Amino acid sequence: MSRAYNFCAGPAALPEPVLQQAREEMLDWCGTGMSVMEMSHRSDEFVQIAETAEQDFRDLAGISDDYAVLFMQGGASSQFATIPLNLLPEGGSADYVNTGIWSKKAIAEAQRYGQVNVVASAEDSGFTDIPEPSAWRTSPDAAYLHYTPNETIGGLEFDFVPDSGTVPLVADMSSTILSRPVDFSRFGLVYAGAQKNIGPSGLVVVAIRKDLLGKARGLTPTMMNYQVIAENGSMYNTPATYSWYLAGLVFKWLKAQGGVEAMAEVNRRKADKLYGFIDANDFYANPIAPRFRSWMNVPFTLADDALNAEFLKGADARGLLNLKGHRSVGGMRASIYNAMPEAGVDALIDYMSEFAKERG
Amino acid sequence: MSRAYNFCAGPAALPEPVLQQAREEMLDWCGTGMSVMEMSHRSDEFVQIAETAEQDFRDLAGISDDYAVLFMQGGASSQFATIPLNLLPEGGSADYVNTGIWSKKAIAEAQRYGQVNVVASAEDSGFTDIPEPSAWRTSPDAAYLHYTPNETIGGLEFDFVPDSGTVPLVADMSSTILSRPVDFSRFGLVYAGAQKNIGPSGLVVVAIRKDLLGKARGLTPTMMNYQVIAENGSMYNTPATYSWYLAGLVFKWLKAQGGVEAMAEVNRRKADKLYGFIDANDFYANPIAPRFRSWMNVPFTLADDALNAEFLKGADARGLLNLKGHRSVGGMRASIYNAMPEAGVDALIDYMSEFAKERG
Numbered sequence: 001m002s003r004a005y006n007f008c009a010g011p012a013a014l015p016e017p018v019l020q021q022a023r024e025e026m027l028d029w030c031g032t033g034m035s036v037m038e039m040s041h042r043s044d045e046f047v048q049i050a051e052t053a054e055q056d057f058r059d060l061a062g063i064s065d066d067y068a069v070l071f072m073q074g075g076a077s078s079q080f081a082t083i084p085l086n087l088l089p090e091g092g093s094a095d096y097v098n099t100g101i102w103s104k105k106a107i108a109e110a111q112r113y114g115q116v117n118v119v120a121s122a123e124d125s126g127f128t129d130i131p132e133p134s135a136w137r138t139s140p141d142a143a144y145l146h147y148t149p150n151e152t153i154g155g156l157e158f159d160f161v162p163d164s165g166t167v168p169l170v171a172d173m174s175s176t177i178l179s180r181p182v183d184f185s186r187f188g189l190v191y192a193g194a195q196k197n198i199g200p201s202g203l204v205v206v207a208i209r210k211d212l213l214g215k216a217r218g219l220t221p222t223m224m225n226y227q228v229i230a231e232n233g234s235m236y237n238t239p240a241t242y243s244w245y246l247a248g249l250v251f252k253w254l255k256a257q258g259g260v261e262a263m264a265e266v267n268r269r270k271a272d273k274l275y276g277f278i279d280a281n282d283f284y285a286n287p288i289a290p291r292f293r294s295w296m297n298v299p300f301t302l303a304d305d306a307l308n309a310e311f312l313k314g315a316d317a318r319g320l321l322n323l324k325g326h327r328s329v330g331g332m333r334a335s336i337y338n339a340m341p342e343a344g345v346d347a348l349i350d351y352m353s354e355f356a357k358e359r360g
Numbered sequence: 361m362s363r364a365y366n367f368c369a370g371p372a373a374l375p376e377p378v379l380q381q382a383r384e385e386m387l388d389w390c391g392t393g394m395s396v397m398e399m400s401h402r403s404d405e406f407v408q409i410a411e412t413a414e415q416d417f418r419d420l421a422g423i424s425d426d427y428a429v430l431f432m433q434g435g436a437s438s439q440f441a442t443i444p445l446n447l448l449p450e451g452g453s454a455d456y457v458n459t460g461i462w463s464k465k466a467i468a469e470a471q472r473y474g475q476v477n478v479v480a481s482a483e484d485s486g487f488t489d490i491p492e493p494s495a496w497r498t499s500p501d502a503a504y505l506h507y508t509p510n511e512t513i514g515g516l517e518f519d520f521v522p523d524s525g526t527v528p529l530v531a532d533m534s535s536t537i538l539s540r541p542v543d544f545s546r547f548g549l550v551y552a553g554a555q556k557n558i559g560p561s562g563l564v565v566v567a568i569r570k571d572l573l574g575k576a577r578g579l580t581p582t583m584m585n586y587q588v589i590a591e592n593g594s595m596y597n598t599p600a601t602y603s604w605y606l607a608g609l610v611f612k613w614l615k616a617q618g619g620v621e622a623m624a625e626v627n628r629r630k631a632d633k634l635y636g637f638i639d640a641n642d643f644y645a646n647p648i649a650p651r652f653r654s655w656m657n658v659p660f661t662l663a664d665d666a667l668n669a670e671f672l673k674g675a676d677a678r679g680l681l682n683l684k685g686h687r688s689v690g691g692m693r694a695s696i697y698n699a700m701p702e703a704g705v706d707a708l709i710d711y712m713s714e715f716a717k718e719r720g
Contacts, residue, residue: 004393008400011601019387019395026383027376033364033679035379037560037606040368040682073433073562074583077597081581109582195598200397202433202562202600221441221584222469223434237437238555240562240600241371246397319393322400 005344008322009152009297009335010175011195018249037242041235050234050241053248060254061177063184063207068230070206071244076102076174076193078224079204080109083170083189085220087212088114088143095119095142095167099158100127100151101328102172110146117142127154129289133162144168144188150176150294152196153326155286155333157294161186168212175296177205178254179338180264188212196296197337199247202240254338263338270336270345271295277349283356301331307359308332314355320348365704368682369512369657369695370535371555378609397602401595410594410601413608420614421537423544423567428590430566431604436462436534436553438584439564440469443530443549445580447572448474448503455479455502455527459518460487460511461688462532470506477502487514489649493522504528504548510536510654512556513686515646515693517654521546528572535656537565538614539698540624548572556656557697559607562600614698623698630696630705631655637709643716661691667719668692674715680708 006013029036032045039046054069063069072078083106088094093115096107099122110116120136122129138145145164150157152175161183162169168188177192184190189208195201206226213227222228228236257263275293278284283303286293302311308324311332315323325331336345366373389396392405399406414429423429432438443466448454453475456467459482470476480496482489498505505524510517512535521543522529528548537552544550549568555561566586573587582588588596617623635653638644643663646653662671668684668691675683685691696705 002393003387006394006398008398008403011398011400011598013398014395016387023383023386026386027363027379033362033681034366035374038366038368038371038373040371041561043368043682073435073438073600075433075597078433078581078583081583085581112579112582193598195601200600200602201401201598202603219472219579221438221445221581222472223438223441224581237435238371238553238561240433240560240603241555242560243562243600243602321393322403 004319004321006321007334011201012337013339015253015339036245041238041241049245056251067207070229071234072204079191080106082224084110084113086216086226092143095138095145097147100154103148128287130292142167144170146170148172152297155294155297155299181260200243203243267295274298283360297335299333364679364681366681367694371561372697373699375613375699396605401598401601409605416611427567430589431594432564439551440466442584444470444473446576446586452503455498455505457507460514463508488647490652502527504530506530508532512657515654515657515659539627541620559610560603563603627655634658643720657695659693
């Protein structure tokens with residue numbers, strides 16, 4: 001098969017030019033006679049790759065020197081423990097917003113380390129709407145306020161950055177990072193598993209305001225201590241070098257596309273098209289309040305669930321892959337991250353339109 | 361440059377056929393229209409890749425169903441904390457053998473979680489010899505006995521598996537795994553960072569006897585809980601999928617070479633040649649007791665340290681890369697893992713011989 005349109009929620013499609021460059025450099029990076037994955041992480045060559053990737057990420061996201069940027073391992077799920085171990089003092093409390101499955105996982109892990117106050121929950125709306133911030137029961141004494149800007153499974157996305165006052169704001173940006181401009185100075189810590197908008201799985205990028213370093217609990221595993229990782233330039237031990245390199249290629253690609261402003265335009269257009277089609281067609285439905293519909297993950301249902309298998313089979317045959325919804329939600333889900341070209345969304349809409357005409 | 365002989369200690373050289381296959385499959389794995397790094401970890405395709413890799417690893421190493429094999433993240437350094445968190449009960453003690461820098465790191469991290477007894481140390485010999493097991497001050501009550509079968513930096517390697525009686529034996533096999541046959545039934549737990557004999561960094565393979573699961577302390581981060589990882593087939597969260605795939609390619613390559621028995625023959629021959637040359641040539645020296653010389657990492661010094669830079673420059677010019685010794689040891693180090701062909705060792709010896717004649 002030639003390259004397909006891959007709507008997987010993650011690990012997700014990567015930009016084709018990135019994969020092409022990785023292919024070309026696989027056996028010999030820039031005349032060194034080595035693959036990047038064979039290089040010492042302390043070699044001049046790899047340090048240059050790593051530093052360039054970090055700088056490009058900072059440039060793209062607009063992250064200042066007030067923050068340390070860390071390239072860690074273990075995915076966002078490891079951060080669910082790393083965050084309270086570093087930021088939630090014994091006897092303290094942290095505020096969490098519950099907007100879906102990933103929020104709940106973060107909450108469950110944090111509860112093992114201290115008092116967690118769920119200050120707002122989308123549960124009453126069946127996770128289709130985000131409660132008004134004026135009704136959030138936040139505390140000025142919280143160690144931090146954690147939220148999930150985009151729920152990958154439910155397709156519920158914040159269209160605003162919460163105002164946490166002087167309380168550090170912490171966000172799981174795994175599925176939304178670099179998809180549009182964000183004012184990072186509003187945050188104390190952001191983290192993002194790479195496998196959606198950054199690169200391959202096995203890498204998690206963390207940006208932490210430097211004044212929040214050095215607060216880890218005594219028994220925090222050294223590899224989870226943000227200060228240790230920051231002081232060692234993410235090379236306290238051997239980092240995931242090849243994933244870091246691929247992330248760097250993605251950052252270069254994003255810059256060549258015009259950065260996050262340009263991506264935001266395309267991403268908004270892709271999402272508007274797809275939701276517009278779904279809303280205009282009785283055969284398809286998306287349950288999320290329009291204001292909070294995710295630009296990245298578009299869940300939708302068919303009018304008749306009995307047709308799901310046929311829909312997926314026909315999609316596969318056209319090279320429209322991985323449209324099956326998460327088992328906890330059912331139906332379909334199209335993940336349309338940065339690497340999904342607008343032509344992929346057009347092809348999906350064409351297919352959905354045809355399928356609805358034939359079987360609707 | 362064409363492909364060089366890369367003597368890096370890790371991340372280390374990978375077999376060229378593995379890199380070639382990875383290159384060929386980069387944009388389209390087996391007609392799926394996707395790179396492996398773009399696949400859902402729960403897809404049929406990736407599950408097949410993952411399960412095949414695990415089975416091949418079990419076949420190669422000879423690991424029975426009494427053990428869980430885990431593909432985790434965070435490197436061996438994360439295991440330094442993960443092991444006591446899972447196996448060292450509050451108030452208990454663990455025995456550790458100190459044979460060099462990596463042992464010391466494991467000891468330092470374990471000491472944060474409980475009583476550590478250093479039952480033997482190679483320090484008296486300047487880390488050139490391993491104390492006789494009869495002199496080890498082991499305890500029958502220890503939660504486990506930890507040792508480092510090969511010290512990557514010092515080049516000191518056990519030629520025996522310690523008898524720990526009923527105490528579970530734990531080993532950091534990062535730099536020796538799959539280099540020769542080992543009786544894995546002697547161990548309670550082995551772990552290996554991938555970036556030496558298995559694949560790219562960002563993956564650590566763990567084999568743990570199943571009766572040792574389920575003992576994690578209450579505050580162990582979920583992602584460090586062996587039982588959770590085992591119960592979820594190493595997919596509690598998104599694993600490092602591309603690294604797992606590459607490890608699978610390395611395992612297939614090892615099988616095609618004839619498995620660990622065949623590798624042991626080549627590895628022994630490579631090491632014998634290099635040490636033999638060093639011993640026969642007054643210009644070079646290796647300080648390790650012959651019985652405990654590492655098959656994998658061969659540190660050596662030149663008769664005159666002032667010639668080090670010239671030696672390295674000449675080596676580089678011939679495509680003999682990364683021979684500089686670790687900063688804590690100085691001199692040179694040739695790492696000759698499975699992926700280093702015998703021809704690479706021959707080329708190194710030719711160069712060393714010529715250099716000694718010209719400059720010795």
